[in-house]
Amino acid sequence: MKTLFFLLFMTSVATAQQASHGLFAMPTAHTLPKGTHVVSSYELIFLQYSYSPTNSTHISAFAVFPFTADAFTSTFAFGVKQRLYKTDMLAVAVTGSYLPDSKNFSVMGLASIGTDETAVHLGAGRGGMLEGDGSDTFLLLGGNLKVGSRTSVIAEFITSTDVIDTDFKGLFSIGGRFRTSEGLTIDFGVMRPVTTIDLGGFLAFPILKATYEF
Numbered sequence: 001m002k003t004l005f006f007l008l009f010m011t012s013v014a015t016a017q018q019a020s021h022g023l024f025a026m027p028t029a030h031t032l033p034k035g036t037h038v039v040s041s042y043e044l045i046f047l048q049y050s051y052s053p054t055n056s057t058h059i060s061a062f063a064v065f066p067f068t069a070d071a072f073t074s075t076f077a078f079g080v081k082q083r084l085y086k087t088d089m090l091a092v093a094v095t096g097s098y099l100p101d102s103k104n105f106s107v108m109g110l111a112s113i114g115t116d117e118t119a120v121h122l123g124a125g126r127g128g129m130l131e132g133d134g135s136d137t138f139l140l141l142g143g144n145l146k147v148g149s150r151t152s153v154i155a156e157f158i159t160s161t162d163v164i165d166t167d168f169k170g171l172f173s174i175g176g177r178f179r180t181s182e183g184l185t186i187d188f189g190v191m192r193p194v195t196t197i198d199l200g201g202f203l204a205f206p207i208l209k210a211t212y213e214f
Helices: 002-013 071-075
Strands: 037-042 046-054 057-064 077-086 090-099 104-114 119-129 136-146 151-160 168-179 184-195 205-213
Touching: 057 071, 104 136, 151 184
Parallel strands: none
Antiparallel strands: 037 046, 037 205, 046 057, 057 077, 077 090, 090 104, 104 119, 119 136, 136 151, 151 168, 168 184, 184 205
16 A cells, blocks of 8 residues: 555656646646646645646656655655647657655656547556666556536546555545636545455545646
8 A cells, every 4th residue: 555655646746737637646648738837736735836848748846845844855756748649539648757865766658538628548657666676567547527617527546566466456536626717726536545455434535636827
């Protein structure tokens, strides 16, 4: 379970969260328009900034809110997403992220099938320690469905080869997205472990994220 939460952190570094360019944490194969800036706050703890120097490339920086003197530097990570191919119904991209303090990385390929407003998204890659044998293969599946002029339903599932054969199978998230006319997007939902273990009265982790595009 620790491995999956780490992969969730690393994959989200390369995710721009506005519109269809990302789900809760999973990046899609879409990129932001050239010159777009995006600032996101996850649970008021995790902070992210993304910028698109071109229509097919965006770069991101990610860190935990500086509760302590070294919290920012120890969690600072950066990522990049490069779109390779795009048609009206298909986009393909590659993305990667790196956390210098602990030398952790993630790299993956992405495919998005559908429109910007309604699509299915697939991802697969590797993540872990840059040095040694600490890397693992992970898989991601997600989707977004527009249900109103400013609202969408989004869902995602992340797992890895390290946990498939264990009682803990992965992490599933589902919720909604609301977009205002001023460039602000609010994501809200829940995340629940997929497991054969009895979790007792536990239901899910809450998800709350605010994103501003300018």
